Amino acid sequence: MPRAGLDQEIQELLNQRHFDKAKTLIDGWIEQEPDSADAFYFLGVAFYFQGQLGQTVEHLKKALSLDPHHTDASICLSVLYNDIGKYDDAGKVFEQANQSVSQKEKSGTDEVDKKFAVKHLEIADLYYRYRRFDEAIEEYSKAILLDPSTLDIRIRRAKAYAKKGFSTRSLQELQQLKREHPDFLPGKLQLGLLHYSQANILDAELEWEGVLEQEPMNREALAYLEMARKNRVKSAPTKN
Numbered sequence: 001m002p003r004a005g006l007d008q009e010i011q012e013l014l015n016q017r018h019f020d021k022a023k024t025l026i027d028g029w030i031e032q033e034p035d036s037a038d039a040f041y042f043l044g045v046a047f048y049f050q051g052q053l054g055q056t057v058e059h060l061k062k063a064l065s066l067d068p069h070h071t072d073a074s075i076c077l078s079v080l081y082n083d084i085g086k087y088d089d090a091g092k093v094f095e096q097a098n099q100s101v102s103q104k105e106k107s108g109t110d111e112v113d114k115k116f117a118v119k120h121l122e123i124a125d126l127y128y129r130y131r132r133f134d135e136a137i138e139e140y141s142k143a144i145l146l147d148p149s150t151l152d153i154r155i156r157r158a159k160a161y162a163k164k165g166f167s168t169r170s171l172q173e174l175q176q177l178k179r180e181h182p183d184f185l186p187g188k189l190q191l192g193l194l195h196y197s198q199a200n201i202l203d204a205e206l207e208w209e210g211v212l213e214q215e216p217m218n219r220e221a222l223a224y225l226e227m228a229r230k231n232r233v234k235s236a237p238t239k240n
Contacts, residue, residue, distance in 0.1 A: 006025065006029065007038070007042075009025065010022050010025050010026060010042050011042075013025070014042070014045060014046055014049055017049065019046055019049065019050055022042070022046055023043070023046055026039055026042050026043050026046065029042075030043070035066055036066070037063040037064070037066040037067035037070045037073065038063070038070075040059045040060075040062040040063040040066065040073075041059070041060065041063040041070060041072055041073045041076070043059045044056045044057075044058075044059035044060040044062075044063060044073070044076065044077075045076065047059060048076070048080070053080065053084065056080060057077065057080065060073050060076055060077040060080070061077065064077065064093075071112055071115070074093055075115055075116075075119060077093050078091075078093040078119065079119070079122075081093060082122065082126075087126075091123075113146040113147060114146065114147045114150075116146050117142075117143040117144075117146035117147035117150065117153075118143075118147075120139045120140075120142040120143035120146065121139070121140070121143045121153060121156075123139045124136045124137075124138075124139030124140045124143060124156065124160075125156070127139060128156070128159075128160055128163075131163070133160045133161075133163050133164040134164070136160045137157060137160045137161065137164065140153055140154075140156055140157035140160060141157065144157065151177065151181055151184050151186075151187065152186065154173060154174075154177050154187070155174070155177070155186060155187060155190050157173060158170045158173040158174050158177075158190060158194070159190070161173060162194060162197070167194070167198060170194055171191075171194060174187055174190055174191040174194060175191065177191075178191060183214065185211050185214060185215060185218065185221075188207050188208075188210055188211050189207070189208070189211060189218075189220050189221060189224070191207050192204040192205075192206075192207030192208045192211075192221075192224060193224070195207060196224070196228060201228055201231065201232060204224070204228055205225060205228050205229075208221040208224045208225045208228070209221075209225070212225075
């Protein structure tokens with residue numbers, strides 16, 4: 001069976017949770033090619049799907065010992081370490097894989113770049129959760145460079161700027177996002193929220209009204225406008 005066909009069949013069996021059949025194919029592959037990093041990677045994935053984390057780590061590490069530049073094994077092991085709280089180990093594996101990819105030619109690496117962008121995004125969100133905004137901004141920036149098509153990352157970076165106290169930088173980020181992608185409504189919603197947080201109620205309302213012009217039943221914009229109008233009523237001076 002051609003290698004590509006074997007890869008695909010094993011992946012399909014794993015997705016269908018036919019682990020015994022998948023393992024039979026993988027064992028045969030390893031018997032024929034005992035130095036195949038791909039085979040050990042798939043064996044690690046099979047154990048991962050069955051909840052056997054120790055075996056997963058063992059076989060992913062085996063794959064990386066055979067091919068230190070095996071991107072999928074690196075990402076999988078890094079994510080696994082992150083999930084079980086071994087953040088230092090996760091960072092080391094991820095950084096090693098990241099350096100390996102950066103040394104390769106750029107052509108054909110778009111999908112790999114997106115995988116690494118996801119990882120940088122996970123790390124950034126973790127930093128953000130623990131209020132380490134400098135590190136979060138740095139990781140969001142790396143993710144944006146690797147995957148500029150995922151616009152939500154720019155919103156998250158703008159939020160981190162605002163939390164850091166860089167309100168002007170946050171505003172610039174969201175305004176630039178609006179100019180470049182005028183149909184991206186989440187960016188306009190967040191821009192309105194930033195204006196609102198700075199007591200620029202009119203500017204906030206204009207952003208949310210702009211969203212409703214494009215999507216009249218947008219629930220978030222409707223809710224935010226209602227919130228702003230109620231706040232304006234409360235703030236209005238009372239007549240004697």
